[in-house]
Amino acid sequence: MPTPAPAKDPADTSLRKQVYDSLREALTAGRFAPGQKVTFRYVAGALGVSLTPVREALRRLVAEGAFEMHPNRSVRVPLMTRNKVMELRDMRMALEGLAAGKAALLATRDQIAGIRRAAREIIAARSRGDSITDRQKVREFHFALYAAAGQPMLLRVIEGLWLQTGPYMNLLYPDFISSPRGPAGRVKIIEALQARDAASARREIENDIRRALSYVADLADEAGNIAPARPTAGKRRRNTPTGTTAFELQAH
Amino acid sequence: MPTPAPAKDPADTSLRKQVYDSLREALTAGRFAPGQKVTFRYVAGALGVSLTPVREALRRLVAEGAFEMHPNRSVRVPLMTRNKVMELRDMRMALEGLAAGKAALLATRDQIAGIRRAAREIIAARSRGDSITDRQKVREFHFALYAAAGQPMLLRVIEGLWLQTGPYMNLLYPDFISSPRGPAGRVKIIEALQARDAASARREIENDIRRALSYVADLADEAGNIAPARPTAGKRRRNTPTGTTAFELQAH
């Protein structure tokens, strides 16, 4: 039973961790609107826990940049301006390029096989228009690659950057993924791994990230407004749980 | 009055922030021994606050990698192995090189002046053997440079990496800083800024970090894994606590 989530620490059953995972999952799944205010008591109510674990989970996500806390001490989902996306793009190019280069030098046969399998599953999902598993497998492909670099601290930082870009990667669908060069880049990466060609692996990853994030950046204007859905102009009266975007809770 | 500390959010007077700053400062000042256990109640007692703000501050530092939490749910100061230092070295080279390159393209005349001033103060402090202000000014030099890149998210990540390497940078003193190429590198960086030469600025920063962190990495086996460690020896567990370094509190 391969769980899609990294499941980094299966032994941690603390409520704090559960809240953290729930929020993180909801964030990457785009279940929070950019700019939306998130109160401690709302999350606590939605998940049926007290404030204590919610505070710690939310604060950690703030420290990781997944949420941001304003001087008015209110927590919101960050708005992405074009400049911010470009900044994340450059950081990701630098670090994921570094990881890909290391991976090319160190990847075992089994690891390469896993990466190739993820690449195949991306093509399969994409061919049948399943954008959900598409995104999931893209993530799997990348992190299987970076894990092969054998640098856990680097992996953590990269995960943090993905968490920040996560909500906005939905914007790549369905238009961007129709681009012809998508699969070709991954093929080249796998070839680079087999050839132990670090420079090539690095270059291909950098190109991949540059293309995708530049595309996203062009969709974000300076105000942080993004094309799809969410007019958001209208004021919300009370943040009754029905008014805001659903943060579907799993009962406890 | 330029306060040496970044003072990112002067308005935040919460106890949590104060505890966070105290711990961070104590950590970079080397007032915690690597591997030392840090309990919530100890910190709370030392600073005269309740557990609540301590928990949140410590957890944030764990999220940032400044401390690490073991599966036994005990918080400790991380031990740096040689591999970890090398990993941090490569990450810092990538990100700080990126920042330096951007800074070369964007730095204003005033910003360059500030960077040059920090460089002069490094030389002054070093010539009179004042390693405390030496380190402080080195930090100032680097972050003035990176701030000129105008990329706040990048700056945050770099700060996180410095926080992790911080306790071990004491190892550079007093031997390493006698190395002849130290001042020359900074001169070249400033020249690169004036010439708007991004590639050169990047290369010089990378060289600087490579030299310093490689030096630390070679010491890490002894410093990180505690002195004894006969390669063939058996258990020899008990990392003699070195008498619990003082975490000097400021009363409240």
Added chain:
DNA sequence: CCTCCGGATTTGTGATCACAAAAATGCATT
């Protein structure tokens, strides 16, 4: 209709309590 101001409500912060897991301690047995 807009602005400003008052109180009522919401919301983050910090302290305290109760509890369970983990570590430390003491004691008896071999």
Added chain:
DNA sequence: AATGCATTTTTGTGATCACAAATCCGGAGG
């Protein structure tokens, strides 16, 4: 003296309470 086991102490976790700052809301005055 060394080892196994039960007890006590320490320590992290989560819930709850009290409080102050921020926000919201409605009405008076322009």
